[in-house]
Amino acid sequence: MAIEIYNTPTKKKQIFTPLNEGKIGMYVCGVTVYDMCHIGHARSMIIFDVIARFLRKKGFQLTYVRNFTDIDDKIINKANQEGKPFNEISELYIKEFYTDMETLKVKRADKEPKATEHITQIIDLVKTLIEKGLAYESSGSVYFDVSKFKGYGKLSSRKQEDMIAGARVDINEAKDDPLDFALWKISKPGEPWWESPWSKGRPGWHIECSAMSTHYLGPTLDIHGGGRDLIFPHHENEIAQSEGAYGKEFVRNWVHNGFVTIDNEKMSKSLGNFLTIRELTKEHHPETLRLFLLSSHYRSPIDFSKDAIHTARGSLLRFYETLDRVASAPKTAKEPRLKTLLNEFDEKFDAAMCDDFNTAKAIAHIHDLTTGINRTIDANPEIADDDIQSLNASISTISEILGILEEAPKKFIDAHKRSGLVEIGITDKEIKEMIGKRLEAKKAKDFKKADEIRNSLLAKGIALKDTPSGTVWEKV
């Protein structure tokens, strides 16, 4: 099935065809490493992780490049505040980034270039832009002359006149025009610097992405991604730089993800609702976070709340419980009973992913599959070996693409049960004893006592379930 992807400048879904058949070059704007990553970063990283996984699964030879901005005003500020060299800050947060990504099961990109390691390419690109008359040097800094690039604004659907009318751009005397942006910044005393033809200085923010993407993927990228907020000015400026320098279409398909809000408010440090990945992964299973973030379409905004995460956890548990039912079903059926269901699922799941990476729809199909399996087992618990194999194949596709359902069902269910027992102030052993006492009461037909025991546990957040194979408990 053909893959359709929404393209930001055309505002339409279009059939995706890479420049070179079978090969895809994808560049995603990574993070500026000056602080811990938050749930918004998690969303972006997970979405592009899923896109990369899916494209590979579809058989494309993908080269995925995701950069680190490791030199920047914010990094310098932080370094000054803490009295440390800037690279100590950037290195620390790169390390923390990797820790978080590993927890979230976000795979590494093929190339993860850092701006500071590509100063040569950056300087070459700036030189080219000056030679072409698209950039000018002023007081040791170099600026891109926006008026010389006719396509400026095509990504973000803005006209240059409108932007000037906006007049909320800062006034910098070195610039010819407020819309012009820095390619190279002369360094102030005490700031880090690199030698260049213009000054001891450092690259502007936008230039690194143009320089590094071309270095690793060539002048035309099949896919370029990042958060919505990067559309303007960052990506608009990248287009100006790259198309200005190389005269070729820079990006065939722009992909931008929506924001995460918290209880319907934008995340910000001043509001104090800044949720770091580190805090979240302490409390929630990574698959719960992934499922939550993937349960809305990537372009839509998504609101983080206790309720929403609770729902995601419930869904995940439902999936695992069904898988566990299948695993513990007698393998005595002669004929496969899940085949049609699974074939249908495989097709629909693929179709959903091909449709602009519609993970929300894909997850709905997992729910349908779960219902179908439960229904089949309810009617008759026997399962054929063939069914197990087909199901495993479908589940491993889900795992490979979405990065969920990778755990052994029993293990996941048990871990879920045990999580939070400490806070409740009860041990596994104590619960088992209570269950034993209740069983005795039940045998003696003392249902009043049995119910008392069950209710007292429920009050603590432990629910009991009587199953054919005995009583089990779980955390509410």
Next chain:
RNA sequence: GGCGGCAUAGCCAAGUGGUAAGGCGACGGUCUGCAAAAUCGUUAUUCACCGGUUCAAAUCCGGUUGCCGCCUCCA
């Protein structure tokens, strides 16, 4: 002030021309000592509002209202 996006049930959320996916919640049935889980059924004659195009509109066009984002660092 400029530009852009969004508005689907109690809540979350798919659906971009062919007659409203999925989840949570709620209610009723099966199962159970009773529950829980699972399952079955019910839960939007209707997609913010007003016009228009069309045989046909949640989907396209125009307008109104509301919310959000970007224009300064930002996933």
